[in-house]
Amino acid sequence: MKPFQGKIILKKNRIESIEWIPGSVIIINDNTFAEFKNAWAYPGFVDCHGHVAALGSKLSELDLSKCRSAEECIEWSLLNPGFRGIWLTGRGWNEELWATQTFPDLNILDFYYPDIPVYLSRVDGHSAWVNSKALQLAGVDKFTQDPKGGMIIKDKSGNPTGVLIDNAMDLVKKNIPKYEKEQLSELILKACHNLASHGLTQVHEADLHPENVKVFIELDRENKLPIKIKSYLSSQKDEWKNYDYLPSTFNNFSICGLKFYADGALGSRGAAMFDKYNDSDTKGLLLIEPDELFQKAKIGLEKGFHIATHAIGDGANSMVLKTYSRLIKEGITNKDSILRLEHAQTIRTEDLKYLEHDNIITSIQPIHCLSDAPMAEKRLGDNCKYAYPWKSILNSGGRLAAGSDFPIESHNPFIGIDAFVRRIPFDRNDSWYPEERLSRIEALEAYCIAPHQIFDNDFQYSENLVDMTADLTILNNNLLVCNENDIAKTKAVATFINGKLIDN
Template identity: 35%
Template structure:
């Protein structure tokens, strides 16, 4: 009965939405250097694309409509399907584009200077918020402290999330508002960093961040709209036409539905409901939602296993090599795994579980196996988000259990400066193991985890193929045996990403019957040196047969 109610609800809900207004004319984009994938994942080349009613009608058509045909000269530019980022944070990106960005800071004091500059230009804001610091890139590699931010802004609260989103840096005013003192205990799954006297330093790890973030002003609809516009335009400019939003709370869930109903979503969104939201059950009871125009698709839940490697929050089976007293943090306690997995999968929703450390991955795989034995649910295409550090014995279990490892190639090239120190050389055998997982036969959806990493998917393609940063370091690649081929990486950002969202029927390639989401590039990524892939520039982006972005000359 529950499944019938869900299907009927979706049918009623979606019937209220008409397709986006599409041009009456058929469109022939000809004289292109086109690449796509067929249903088997094989690379297909073409020179012209016929679009009718927003969908691909034919590749290299042998016959054309008699009237209302618009012909566009592609000028031999390379055409690809619109790329799909399988793990990002849309409003996090929008917020990042509109607040202080300290990603390029050279030290804690440099980050504080950036805050001071931002404060000068934005004096009306109640809180000063930002993101992007990474102590591993600073000369001393030391965590920052509140006093450094106090020099930039002592009177208003300042809160800066670490680049990975798993730690935050507060000034003294923010700590006082949160009531954090020497006597404040560490919350379960979180840590308050302290000095030698036990006083809070200003850095909060994982669940401890909520002590401050619960005091942040509530985001208004107008702010959501500004963030959506900023993020959407940025993604379209780099060739992303669809993304999987990893962790959507109720207010954002409602906002997305409203924007979809008004046909105001700039890109296609596969939204993962946040497992920690108090309204989780209410959203589950609304059932799966997929709009007729495929701009919104909700049938999954994002849950949180552990923290991140850079802040030593990733949960490890053995201690950190560079901090023998630490094992990382479990954000969801192991005794909560069974009820959580059973509830989500039993509700017919895909479970996408954040796991970075080998302990979190191991426990998640164990629980998936137990839940499948009890309830079934393998067909939901459940995922482990990040799957970064895996004990070698667990690598083959992904394919055995049909768990999709949703991975982000630029994490490896960003983490290479600290990962081996955190893990030791022995544990690197199961870390960032893309090719090993690919060879096991499982689909690997790829993304960036923006705004943790930059959203440009060509950075991700480059990292996947070369295992190098954009300075071509290290020369032979970082653990190059785990690099993907370009075709494998291309599939990860297209067909495999669509499959991971149950949308390979309409997205992920430019085969007839699918939406005409495509991009035109300034170079052929399949013909250039791999080290130059990241330099690729998007000239045009089209969604449902309509041009939505054009690069400035």
């Protein structure tokens, strides 16, 4: 595949012909003539792991990330209030950037918001700043004990200060009402348009609660979804079984698979490792036993679902790979079904063999490596050599499908390609374990070829683009030859889906 310029004639949702003309991309169909100067066209970019509604709420909520003091947070909240029911909610404050460098407290919130509950989460999502009204509704006071895995920060007299850490956040958060259907629709559409503006023609929704499926189906029926969404239903607690959904494709929306969790995350030391963490006496925890995963996946496969399992630690990845292998060995499925490892952040060398043997898809979010490297060094020490093993996966015959885990990380795919190619963490100047870097072609394949070939029966891919489904991403850059430093600065000029220009 190489980016192309020239005159592209479309017929319905297919590319009928291409005439190479250097300098620009011209797209012509029955009622469109669109010219993009100094641009290149690519098969539509796909993000294979994200959370659409969560991105919508991130884009819509009060954003405190630019505030430089508690007072500024209040000022900003008064100018840009964001409500869920009667609750004022927001996110993104970071006391490390403030002159005080200390946690805020509830007094200032109580002064401006005496009567409505306020819940503001910190930039990392691991603590929340709340007011007295919110604590009162949750029944949290000086006598409330810290929950397991959480802390209610208290002053000298034992009264809560208004900052809750980790699991203590849930004491208050559980009272915030869910989005109304109309609100949820708005958030989904906002997210989809933003995703399209970054050149994404398709995303995989990596954990969709079946309760919300109907909202997507309705938007799709009304032809409102601007991009294609493949969804994986929340299934750890068999949530999907309470609904009648089976694998199905609607218009732009489809239900493809079931999502499971084998372990937690590296930052909180919840990822299940073979060895103890470098900075703790623990090994993390499996969230599901191998046999349970086997049984749940078996039922899903028999109904025709793809199976996607979150696995971060090398222990969790090993367990999932062996479970998938057992499903094939016992004839419950074959190598043609879609078995995905989500994240696959650490894999021991001896387990890489399963990837090719059982045709396992690794769903990778390269940007995590750029954010996580300093933390990963603390947690893993020498075992970092097994971490974010992109080239090792390809060398062992595995297949990569790229994504970002938006909104936890940016959904800008060019930061992801830059991560694959240069692998320079955000706080560094040099490549981190450079032997795991990918070539530009390999990185592009993971974003705009493999996702179509692996997951998309309806998408016709073609090496020379003739006859290809006309999902196209037009960029201001040729990612194969541009200066390496410019990869992350690339901008999407336009996105076409089924031959139709998407306006953002």
